[in-house]
Amino acid sequence: MSENTTKQTQTESAATDSDQPLTTTAGETAERTQSEWTEYDFRGEAKMTVDDLDVYYGDDHALKGVSMEIPEQSVTALIGPSGCGKSTYLRCLNRMNDRVSSARIDGSVELGGQEIYQDGVNLVELRKRVGMVFQSPNPFPKSIRENIAYGPKKHGDLDTGLLARLLNRSDADERDELVERCLRDAALWDEVSDRLDDNALGLSGGQQQRLCIARCLSVDPEVILMDEPASALDPIATAKIEDLIDDLAEEYTVVIVTHNMQQAARISDQTAVFLTGGELVEYGDTDQVFENPHSERVEDYITGKFG
Numbered sequence: 001m002s003e004n005t006t007k008q009t010q011t012e013s014a015a016t017d018s019d020q021p022l023t024t025t026a027g028e029t030a031e032r033t034q035s036e037w038t039e040y041d042f043r044g045e046a047k048m049t050v051d052d053l054d055v056y057y058g059d060d061h062a063l064k065g066v067s068m069e070i071p072e073q074s075v076t077a078l079i080g081p082s083g084c085g086k087s088t089y090l091r092c093l094n095r096m097n098d099r100v101s102s103a104r105i106d107g108s109v110e111l112g113g114q115e116i117y118q119d120g121v122n123l124v125e126l127r128k129r130v131g132m133v134f135q136s137p138n139p140f141p142k143s144i145r146e147n148i149a150y151g152p153k154k155h156g157d158l159d160t161g162l163l164a165r166l167l168n169r170s171d172a173d174e175r176d177e178l179v180e181r182c183l184r185d186a187a188l189w190d191e192v193s194d195r196l197d198d199n200a201l202g203l204s205g206g207q208q209q210r211l212c213i214a215r216c217l218s219v220d221p222e223v224i225l226m227d228e229p230a231s232a233l234d235p236i237a238t239a240k241i242e243d244l245i246d247d248l249a250e251e252y253t254v255v256i257v258t259h260n261m262q263q264a265a266r267i268s269d270q271t272a273v274f275l276t277g278g279e280l281v282e283y284g285d286t287d288q289v290f291e292n293p294h295s296e297r298v299e300d301y302i303t304g305k306f307g
C-alpha cells in the first residue's frame with residue numbers, strides 16, 4: 001500500500017461518529033487492537049458499519065468483537081472454515097438472529113448511519129431494506145408472477161386500487177411492469193416471459209434462485225445478503241448467478257457468504273476472512289487478501305493448509 005493509502009483499522013471503525021459521513025479519514029493509523037488486522041482502504045462510503053459485534057448462542061460465543069465497514073455498491077465476500085460464524089454474521093445484518101431464542105447480540109450495526117439494534121426498529125421495514133437470498137432456492141408455491149408481486153402487494157408498495165385508477169393505470173399494469181423489471185434485473189425475463197403464470201416450482205434450480213433474487217429486488221432493497229446462493233447449483237447456473245451478482249453491485253450493496261474461495265476471488269471487491277472461534281482475522285481488498293494476506297493463519301487457510 002502507498003503511504004497515502006487510507007488506513008482503516010477496527011479501532012477507527014469503532015470510533016466512527018454516526019453524525020459524520022461514514023467515510024474513512026486519509027492518513028491516519030490508529031493502534032491496532034488485533035495484531036493480524038488488515039489496513040483497508042475501500043472505495044466509496046460505508047453502507048453498513050458493524051462495531052464490536054458479539055453473538056452468543058447460549059454459552060457458545062459464536063462471534064467475537066467483529067467490527068467492519070461494508071462499502072456501498074460493491075460485493076463483500078465472507079469466507080472461512082465451517083462453523084466460524086459467517087452465516088451468524090450475515091444474519092446479524094438484518095436481525096434474522098432475533099428469531100433464534102438462544103441468541104444474544106451485543107454491539108452495534110448501522111445501516112446508512114442508523115442503528116438497527118435500537119428499540120423501535122421496524123423489522124419488516126429493515127428486512128425490506130436489507131433483503132436476503134438463501135442457500136436453497138425457496139420460491140413460494142405460486143406462479144412466477146405472484147412470487148414477484150407478493151412482497152410489494154403485502155407492503156402496499158404497488159399503486160393498486162383507487163390510486164392506480166387516479167393515475168389512469170390498472171392494477172394489472174402496475175403489477176406487470178414491476179414483474180418485468182425485476183425479472184429483467186435478475187436476468188430471468190428472457191427465459192420465463194412466456195410462462196409467467198406457471199408455478200415457480202417448475203423452474204430449474206438456477207432459475208428458481210434467480211427468481212428468489214428477483215423477488216428480493218421487488219421490494220427495492222438497499223443491501224442484498226446472500227448465504228451461499230450458488231452452492232446447490234451446477235457450474236452453468238452458478239456462472240449466471242455470479243454474473244448477476246456483478247451486475248447487481250452497480251446498484252446494490254451485496255454481502256455474500258461462500259465456501260468457494262475461487263468464487264469469492266472472482267466476484268468480490270473486498271473479502272473478510274473469519275477463522276474458527278468466530279474471529280474476523282482479515283478484511284481487505286480481495287486481490288490483496290488472496291495474493292498477499294497479512295495474516296499467516298489466513299495464508300494457511302487460503303492455501304489449503306487447514307480448513
Ligand SMILES: Nc1ncnc2c1ncn2[C@@H]1O[C@H](COP(=O)(O)OP(=O)(O)OP(=O)(O)O)[C@@H](O)[C@H]1O
Pocket residue numbers: 057060062080081082083084085086087088089100102
Ligand atoms: N441457531 C443456532 N443455535 C445454536 N448455535 C448455533 C446456531 N446457529 C449457529 N450456531 C453455532 O454458531 C457457530 C457459527 O455457526 P455459523 O452457522 O454462523 O457458521 P458458518 O461459518 O456459517 O458455518 P458453515 O460454513 O458450516 O455454514 C457454530 O458453532 C454453530 O454451531
